[in-house]
Amino acid sequence: MVTPPSSQPPPSRINLRSIKALCIDDNAQGLDILSQTLLGFGVDRVIRAQSAEEARAILKKEIIDLVLCDAQLADESGNDVVRWLRRSQMEPNCHAPIFVVMGHALKPEVINARDCGSSFVITKPLSPAVLMQRILWVAAADRAFVEAENYAGPDRRFKFEGVPADVPEGRRMSDKGANLGQPTGANMSQEELDGMVKPQKLSL
Amino acid sequence: MTVIIRKIRTALQREYLKSGGIQIQVAIDQAEENLGSLAEQCLDQIDETIDLIAEMTADPRRRPSTSELLRIHALVNVMLGACAATNTPGLVDTLYALARLVAGLLATDTWLDGALTPAVNLLRLVRRGVLGPDEIEVLVGGIDQCTDRISRLDHLAIEP
Numbered sequence: 001m002v003t004p005p006s007s008q009p010p011p012s013r014i015n016l017r018s019i020k021a022l023c024i025d026d027n028a029q030g031l032d033i034l035s036q037t038l039l040g041f042g043v044d045r046v047i048r049a050q051s052a053e054e055a056r057a058i059l060k061k062e063i064i065d066l067v068l069c070d071a072q073l074a075d076e077s078g079n080d081v082v083r084w085l086r087r088s089q090m091e092p093n094c095h096a097p098i099f100v101v102m103g104h105a106l107k108p109e110v111i112n113a114r115d116c117g118s119s120f121v122i123t124k125p126l127s128p129a130v131l132m133q134r135i136l137w138v139a140a141a142d143r144a145f146v147e148a149e150n151y152a153g154p155d156r157r158f159k160f161e162g163v164p165a166d167v168p169e170g171r172r173m174s175d176k177g178a179n180l181g182q183p184t185g186a187n188m189s190q191e192e193l194d195g196m197v198k199p200q201k202l203s204l
Numbered sequence: 205m206t207v208i209i210r211k212i213r214t215a216l217q218r219e220y221l222k223s224g225g226i227q228i229q230v231a232i233d234q235a236e237e238n239l240g241s242l243a244e245q246c247l248d249q250i251d252e253t254i255d256l257i258a259e260m261t262a263d264p265r266r267r268p269s270t271s272e273l274l275r276i277h278a279l280v281n282v283m284l285g286a287c288a289a290t291n292t293p294g295l296v297d298t299l300y301a302l303a304r305l306v307a308g309l310l311a312t313d314t315w316l317d318g319a320l321t322p323a324v325n326l327l328r329l330v331r332r333g334v335l336g337p338d339e340i341e342v343l344v345g346g347i348d349q350c351t352d353r354i355s356r357l358d359h360l361a362i363e364p
Contacts, residue, residue: 010228011220011221011228012227012228013221013225013226013227013228014220014221014225014226014228014231015219015220015221015222015223015224015225015226016216016219016220016225016231017224017225018215018219018222019215019216019219019220025285027282027285029242029245029246029249029282029285029286030282030285030286032242033239033242033246033285033286033288033289036235036238036239036241036242037235037238037239037288038235039234039235039238040231040232040233040234040235040236040237040238040239041231041232041234041235042225042226042231042234065214065215065216065219066216070285071281072278072281092214092215095212095214096214096215096216097214097216101285102281103280103281103284103285103299103303104277104280104281104284104299104300104303104304104307106277106307106310107307107311124281124284124285124287124288125284125285125286125287125288125296126285126288127288128231128232128235128236128239129232131235132228132231132232132235135216135220136220136228138216139216139217139220139221140217142211144209144210144211144212145209145210145211145212146207146208146209147207147208147209147210148205148206148207148208149205149206155209
């Protein structure tokens with residue numbers, strides 16, 4: 001189960017100075033919008049790519065901590081770039097948070113966006129407040145990274161609101177109630193428990 | 205089928221709470237200020253793009269080709285992106301209505317003469333700021349009705 005980040009108090013400050021971000025958009029003005037937003041957030045190192053090809057070359061060469069990508073690039077879909085990166089096994093870049101910025105999407109592109117492995121899809125026009133909210137969410141969330149035959153990316157099942165009413169036995173392993181067996185021995189003493197949890201000094 | 209589930213701590217998770225940062229509200233304000241400096245050039249781009257779409261749809265009797273419709277759809281999305289730096293009331297709603305209309309046309313072969321003309325004209329008026337919010341709402345609703353009509357016409361066309 002994913003811990004909902006909303007359960008933690010939101011931080012009042014953010015430090016993105018050491019983050020290296022990549023902005024991808026085939027439109028120069030779109031690129032200005034993405035990079036100026038991040039510069040405003042205090043990100044000092046913003047790299048810009050105006051095509052999928054350029055983005056791939058940068059991602060192969062540099063360590064990138066955060067990606068902002070437009071969904072519609074001239075040469076291909078931004079979602080395909082995300083899918084490529086997630087499948088690339090180029091660590092740590094393949095696990096970096098990726099935000100896809102999307103306007104109106106045609107039907108196949110909506111499915112592509114859902115399955116490409118982005119951390120979040122943000123609708124246009126990009127608002128700094130919304131982007132900040134998403135960055136804070138992704139930074140605070142304890143989302144697992146899933147690699148399967150048809151999908152690589154952050155766990156999409158983060159809106160865990162309990163077992164669905166129409167599937168009482170649940171869909172996930174963790175939905176099922178755990179069956180505890182009978183105790184097989186005597187309870188541990190307090191000393192034994194302390195020995196397990198207290199840090200021990202070790203001299204070699 | 206193998207599914208690997210891993211917990212990964214990214215650089216963003218490691219760094220974002222480190223000392224020496226800035227207030228979140230200050231960060232948002234700085235970003236908005238930066239975007240404000242792009243407003244003029246973004247409005248110019250929106251104007252140029254509206255002119256380009258108007259040229260592509262100048263003949264109301266001609267259905268734009270699929271590649272032209274895809275181009276118009278992409279241009280609408282570029283304008284939606286540029287709206288991040290501008291604050292023109294109703295422009296985002298009008299652009300989304302036009303995008304829905306173009307998507308409706310892409311899903312069908314049918315064509316109503318001048319199907320795109322009212323949306324393009326509305327875009328110009330909204331950009332100039334000559335319409336009030338109520339008028340924009342009604343006119344955007346009209347574009348959506350046109351989108352519905354086109355999808356219904358297509359439905360009728362394929363029925364035996």
